[in-house]
Amino acid sequence: MKFLRQLRQTRTQRPTAYSLVDIGRDTVKAVVILIIPENVEPQIIGYGLAPAGDHDIAGGRLEADAVLGPVNAALVQAEDSTEGYIGQKIVPDDVIFTLAGRASIGKLFTVRQTRPKPAELTTGRELDNLSMRAERLARQGLANLPVEGGQWQPLAVTDAGVYLDGRLVLGGIGLSGGELTYSVFGVAGQAAALRALEVLANRLDLMITNIVAAWQALAAMSPHPEAIILDTGFAGTDICLIRDNALVSAGWIPFGGGFFTQSLAQGLELAPLEARQLKHAFARGDLSQAETERADAYLARARQRWYDAVMESLTELSLQADSSGLAFDRPLPRRIYLTGGGNLVPGLEKILPSDPAPFDGVPEVARLGLRALPAIKDLTEDLDYNLFSLVLSLTIGLPVV
Numbered sequence: 364m365k366f367l368r369q370l371r372q373t374r375t376q377r378p379t380a381y382s383l384v385d386i387g388r389d390t391v392k393a394v395v396i397l398i399i400p401e402n403v404e405p406q407i408i409g410y411g412l413a414p415a416g417d418h419d420i421a422g423g424r425l426e427a428d429a430v431l432g433p434v435n436a437a438l439v440q441a442e443d444s445t446e447g448y449i450g451q452k453i454v455p456d457d458v459i460f461t462l463a464g465r466a467s468i469g470k471l472f473t474v475r476q477t478r479p480k481p482a483e484l485t486t487g488r489e490l491d492n493l494s495m496r497a498e499r500l501a502r503q504g505l506a507n508l509p510v511e512g513g514q515w516q517p518l519a520v521t522d523a524g525v526y527l528d529g530r531l532v533l534g535g536i537g538l539s540g541g542e543l544t545y546s547v548f549g550v551a552g553q554a555a556a557l558r559a560l561e562v563l564a565n566r567l568d569l570m571i572t573n574i575v576a577a578w579q580a581l582a583a584m585s586p587h588p589e590a591i592i593l594d595t596g597f598a599g600t601d602i603c604l605i606r607d608n609a610l611v612s613a614g615w616i617p618f619g620g621g622f623f624t625q626s627l628a629q630g631l632e633l634a635p636l637e638a639r640q641l642k643h644a645f646a647r648g649d650l651s652q653a654e655t656e657r658a659d660a661y662l663a664r665a666r667q668r669w670y671d672a673v674m675e676s677l678t679e680l681s682l683q684a685d686s687s688g689l690a691f692d693r694p695l696p697r698r699i700y701l702t703g704g705g706n707l708v709p710g711l712e713k714i715l716p717s718d719p720a721p722f723d724g725v726p727e728v729a730r731l732g733l734r735a736l737p738a739i740k741d742l743t744e745d746l747d748y749n750l751f752s753l754v755l756s757l758t759i760g761l762p763v764v
Contacts, residue, residue, distance in 0.1 A: 364583075364759060366573060367502055367517040367549075377762060380408075380455040381572060382438055385754040386420045386430055387463070389597030389620065389704070392754045393437040395445050395453055396739075398761070405758055407741045408449050410751065411440025417621075419598070420559050421466035427559035431566055438567070448742050458569040459760040461753060462518065462576050464594075464601035464615035466556035468510050469578055471523055471611055471687050472501040473546040481541040490525065490535050493545035501549030514554035520547040521579050523609040531607050546687065548610045550576040573760035577601050580756040581702075582610035584735040589696035589723075592731070593673065594753055595705030597621045602673065604680045606691050612680035616672045620705030623665050630661035646707040662708065670714045674721065697724040702731040702752040 383394040395409040413436035418429040446452040474496045476489070498520055505517040523546035525535040532538060557574060564571045581592050581603050588608035594601040599619045604612040620642075628638035644650050645658045677695055684691040699715055716726040732748040736755055748755070 364519050364521050364575075364579060365498060365547075366519045366760075367498070367505075378455065378457045378572075380453050380457075381761065382441065382455045382458045382569070383461075383754050383757040384434060384438070384458055385461045385577075385757070386415065386434060387596045387598070388415055388417050388419050390750075391415050391430065391433045391437040392751055393434070393441040394751065394754050395441045395455060396758065397449070397453065402740075404738045404740045405761065407739060407743055407746065407755070408453060409441045409443070409445035410743060410746055411437040411442075411444065412750070413437040413440065417597075419465075420563075421463060421553055421556040422559070427562040427566075431563060434563060435567060444743070448744075456568075456570055457572045458564060458567075459572050459757045460560045460564075460574045461580060461757055462552045462556060462560070462574050463596075463598075464577050464613065465599060465617075466553040467518075467550050467576050467578060467613075467615075468505070468508060468515060469548060469550045469576070469610075469613045470501075470504060470508065471546060471548050471684060472497055472504055472520075473544060473687050474500060475545075476543045478541055478543060482539055484537045484539055485527070485535055485543065487536050489543065490545070493525075493543060494547075497545045497547045501547055505549050505551035508551070515551040516554050516557055518550045518552045518557075518574065518576055519579060520549045521582065521610055522546075523548045523611050524607050546609075546611075548579075548613075550579055550613075552576065572762060575757050575760040577753060578603050578613035579610060580753060580759055582613075583759045584700075584731055584752065584756045586700065586729075586731075586735050587696075587698045590698045590700060591677065591696055592700045592702070593706065595619050595701070595703040595711075597705065600669070600673065600703075600705070602676050602680065604677065604684060605696065606684065611684040611687075611691060614676050614680050616669075616676050618669045618672050619703075620708070622669070623662060623705065623708050626665035627658065627661055631657075642708065646709060659710065662710065666708070666710050666714050669711070670717070673715075674718075678721070694723040695721050697722045697726050699726050699728045700731050700735075701728065702749055704750050706730075707749065 393411045396405040413433045526544040527540040590605040592603040599617045712728045719725045
């Protein structure tokens, strides 16, 4: 990943501990990780969770004020827990934030070069030049996308593949061919949301190491080179399309845990808090058979609406990737990975394979977990990976040594 947004860095030495923070509309999740020079893998040494009160960091400075208390509470809880796991309290000064999909836009950018001497072998210099061209194109293109929602600032690009004469190649050096193609997936962040995170960090006396787009963080966790990742939070669902081990398209739909709670509240004439408690009890399997059947009946329509929105978005995202002219014109990947608290609603894993026609096989639905983060060692206990997968994936934003 190449970060396009330069943050002010004043440290001369790399920190040994970082806080990773994901600010959702429902909860704030914080994790403390430790970097030991002789160890390759970061260590999870503490975590915290605090209610966010339905505030949206994408709302700008005012929302930064509103979530200051919840973010501080989650950080303090994470820092306090480190003492119980490693015998001493760790309070990092450096933080990596996630940027929600609802405050992001993304696009695939491709550059091509016709080689005058196809028989000559490709060189590292050729690829470096193409990479710089692709990055420059992404930076300019993201800044000028005709998208509503205020100003947008280029955030980062991830490689989406090197192709030689239309075939994907690994490395790309030392091969002969006529046309060399280089693609990157670029993400821009809503300027108001980025400013809000900076305000938040200043008030908490933290230094921002990086701000990582949720889509690019989630894509780094993909257990398979051809996959779909669905991260359902309170406000909506992030959707990532992975092709040839690279993120090629991503989007967000406004259907999440809050939507399911609202459906129960309206159907059963419950207060929002009662509906939420019922939804959680349903997910845990704590209801009687009669209560389970009743809740399931009222959620059936909501699940179908969520599914329809997911499939509509996937169709659009696939078309966007196909339009690049690369080898993406094929059915959707059958491997679907779920994460996020909103995906715990029973029945979602059953409705996704209901129509295999758009996929390259009958969909196989699984959940992300620590296995998707092989480069992290967890020293804590009872960490809910379904809730914390996104915040743990922020390790992609750690500085490269």
